Amino acid sequence: MRFRAKQYATTSDLEKAFLQIQLDEKDRDATRFLWLSDPTNTSSPLITYRFKSVLFGATCSPFILSATLLKHLKENPGPFATKARIIPLEIKSLCGDNVWRYCPTKDNPADLLTRGITSEELQQNEMWFSGPKWLNSKEDWPTWNGNNVTSSVCTTMSENDDKIETMEKNQNVCIGIGEIIDIERYNSYTKLTRITAYVMRFATNCRATETERKKDLLRSDEIKNAKFLWIRYTQGKIFSDEINCIDNSTKRKTLVRQLKLFLDEKQLLRCGGRRIDNATVGETVKFPYLLPAKDRLTHLIVLEAHENTLHSGINITLAYIQQTFWIPKLRQCVKSILSKCVTCRKVIGKSYPAPEIPPLPNERVQDATPFSITGVDFTGALTTRNRHNEESKVYICLFTCAVTRAVHLEVVYDLSEESFLLCFRRFVSR
Known part of the structure; x- marks a missing residue:
């Protein structure tokens, strides 16, 4: 609120502070980006650029800025460095025993300047001149x-x-x-x-x-x-209650009692109720890690187990996973994931089903004289010998009755139009 007490106020641009810190030559490769050689032509070749200064908005930028300022204050003692060390003490002495309280972002008047606002909007903004609505009512103050x-x-x-x-x-x-x-x-x-x-x-x-x-x-x-x-x-996200009640011997959850859950030296939740403690197998087989059935990590583990077993069936995939992990309702989880495997569906999926046979047309099921509805077709070439022992090709013209299924055969010497008309005339003349 003291920011508005005076006639003039001064603000600083934090972005410019980052841009004034140059990156070392060896670190500039981490800031590469591609840009068009001709911005007006989208088909122009790409050019690789590198930032020479610290990026504004990067996750590590505030740390780099803070480390740079502290180093300069330490290596360059002087009036400014002394003042920079005294300012926090002055702020603390001026505040005294006052308690700093939480102000939500949407109710913070200072954000109006830092995030940008026009002069017209600022003149009409009630929060800038009067503060948040809850400021005068201590009971309505927000808590954090x-x-x-x-x-x-x-x-x-x-x-x-x-x-x-x-x-x-x-x-x-x-x-x-x-x-x-x-x-x-x-x-x-x-x-x-x-x-x-x-x-x-x-x-x-x-x-x-x-x-x-x-x-x-x-x-x-x-x-x-x-x-x-x-x-x-994943265990901390799903089984946080089970982890908290492991040390509580009076109130233990059902899952903790049934699986005899415990935390190992790496603070991982493991199962101890498989009764194979004395078996000559690995520790992960005796005490597998507990994972939830419906989680993205479990989904990826099942997919990798399925691929490592060369896309085997459900039982082999189950046996492979249970050597390391214990997942409730594992069979249902594996079955649902394997049903979507594209490779398995290509290999063991059903072939394309033949279409259903349509009903016969009316001409095939109504009473009619033979050859009133007739189909015509030709066979392939047949080799014959004449009385002079000379080979020649002939064809058979097949006339089929669509009602009685009667068949009439005619021999033709070629597939020309003239031969078919002569063949058809002989058929009609019968």
Whole structure:
């Protein structure tokens, strides 16, 4: 509200601050984009450009701007740097014990200038001159619940083991890799995990020095950690109540008791009720990971299992999946997904059904004299010998009665019009 107390006010353009920070030559390849060599001609060849400054609107831009300012303040001590450090203390001293409260975006008058508004609209805007409607009524002040905010998880992958260290945890909200990567864009489980592994490697390389960065091919442990990230995210999104009540021995859900669910060292939900603890099989077979039946990750896992088993039937696909995962109503899930497999429908699908036989026409079912309705056709060439033992070709003209199915045959020596008329005259003369 103090912004409108004086006659003049000063605002700054945050976009210009980003554009004044230049990118290093080695980092400019990450900002490539294509543009027409002749913007007026859409058929002109494309040219590759690179940004030389920090992009406004990129996710990493605020961090780069903040890091650059802090570095200059640290390396260039002076009146401005001192003033920049004193300003937060002055703000805190002026505020005293006042409590900062939440103002929704739609009721914030400051957003009118930062987001742009014409002078005519500003003169008629009641919120700019009087503030929000709830400002004078303390009972109507909006409140902000910080527990419902979705925050992202920052993870690092250790070099010595496969453990994933979570830097920020919040059990009241669903957080994880799904907030960064949209799983709906992928139709392959392998592609999803590999892209996730590259994203996690990029995050690790950003925090590492130049010599410690990984630039080779993906390792098996990185792909495995990417799979664990997606399993943990899916379990936290669907089975959050089951996870919270595992440590509660008094009130346990039915699914926890039936499957004997527990959390392993990677905080993944696993099943322990298969009674094969002493079998000489892998740990994932003894204690499979729990996944929901109706989820995109489960859909991708079923598709990959079906392809790895060379498009086998439902039972083989079930056996392959149950070596690693335990999915409720798995048979129904697999059956619904495999019914849409194009490859399987091509191989085992029914052939094109023959059309139904139409009813006979009236001429075929009404009483009539023979050959009143007649069909004509010719056979192929036949080879004959005359009395001089010379070979010649002949054809048979076939007259068929459509009512009685009687047949009359006539021999012709060629397929000319004259031969057919003579043949027809002989047929009529019978």
